[in-house]
C-alpha cells in the first residue's frame with residue numbers, strides 16, 4: 160500500500176532552520192515575508208528562535224508588547240492577539256520563546272500552538288526556527304508545509320545543516336504515530352517498537368543508516384513496512400545555500416550533502432537555490448529594513464521571485 164501525506168495547503172507554513180550562527184536565516188525570513196506581502200499575500204512572520212529572537216528588529220520593530228511566551232503561558236487566548244503590524248507589510252509574532260526551550264513545556268501546550276499556527280488566517284506563515292535542534296523546534300519544522308534548511312559553504316555550517324536534517328528525520332520517525340502526525344490513526348505497536356529500538360541503541364545509531372531500519376521493519380512486519388518507508392520518502396528538506404561565493408564549491412557541497420543524506424538517511428534533499436553574498440543585503444541588515452524594500456529589483460528579490468515561482 161502506498162500512501163503519501165500531502166500538505167493540505169502547500170507552502171502555507173514555511174519554516175526556516177539549519178545551521179547555527181549567522182548564516183542568514185532571520186534575514187532570509189524577513190525578506191521572504193516582505194517579498195510575499197508586497198505581492199499582495201497576507202503574511203505572518205513567527206519568530207521561534209530560542210537562542211536570540213531578533214526577527215522583529217530585522218522587520219523594523221524595536222519593542223514588542225507581546226511575545227510567543229504570552230500564548231504559551233496562557234496570557235492571551237489566541238495567536239492573532241499577539242501579532243503586530245510591521246512597517247513593511249507582514250504581521251509579526253515576536254520571539255522570546257524561552258518556554259519553547261523549556262524541556263518541561265507540556266506536550267499539549269505545544270500541540271495547541273502547532274494547531275493555532277496551522278489555523279492562522281494567512282496565505283503564508285513564515286517561521287524563523289533559529290539553529291536549534293531541540294525536539295520542540297524540530298516539531299515545528301516537521302509541521303511546516305515547506306521546510307528550508309539554510310547553510311553556507313563553511314564546513315562547520317554544512318555539518319550543522321546535515322545534523323539538522325538528520326535530527327528532523329529521527330524526530331519524524333520517533334513521532335510517527337503521535338497525535339500531531341498524519342499517520343496517527345495507523346498506529347502500530349510493532350513498528351513503533353522497532354523504530355524506538357533503532358533510535359535508542361546504546362551509542363546512538365552506531366553509524367547504521369536508516370536503510371538498516373527499513374530492512375528490519377520489512378523483515379519483522381512486512382505488511383506495515385510502508386509506514387516507515389513513506390515517512391522517510393515524504394521527508395523532503397529543502398537546502399538553501401547562502402553567501403555562496405564560488406559556484407563549483409557550492410555545487411560540490413550540494414552533491415556531497417545530497418549523497419550523504421541519501422546513503423545514511425535514505426532521504427532526498429531538494430535544492431532550493433544558492434544566494435551570493437550581497438553587500439546590499441548586509442547593509443539592509445544593518446539598517447533594519449528588509450533588502451527587498453529598498454532593492455525591489457536586487458539580487459535577493461530576483462532570487463525570491465524564482466524560488467517562490469518554483470516552490471509555492
Ligand SMILES: Nc1ncnc2c1ncn2[C@@H]1O[C@H](COP(=O)(O)OP(=O)(O)OP(=O)(O)O)[C@@H](O)[C@H]1O
Pocket residue numbers: 178179180181182183184185186187208211289290401402434435436437438440441442444445
Ligand atoms: N546574502 C547575504 N549577503 C551578505 N550578507 C548577508 C547575507 N545574508 C546574511 N548576511 C549577513 O549575515 C548576518 C547574519 O544574518 P542573520 O541574523 O539572518 O543570521 P541567522 O542565521 O539568523 O543567525 P542566528 O543563528 O544567530 O539566528 C547579517 O547581519 C547579514 O549581515
Ligand SMILES: [Mg+2]
Pocket residue numbers: 184185186208211213287289
Ligand atoms: Mg536568526
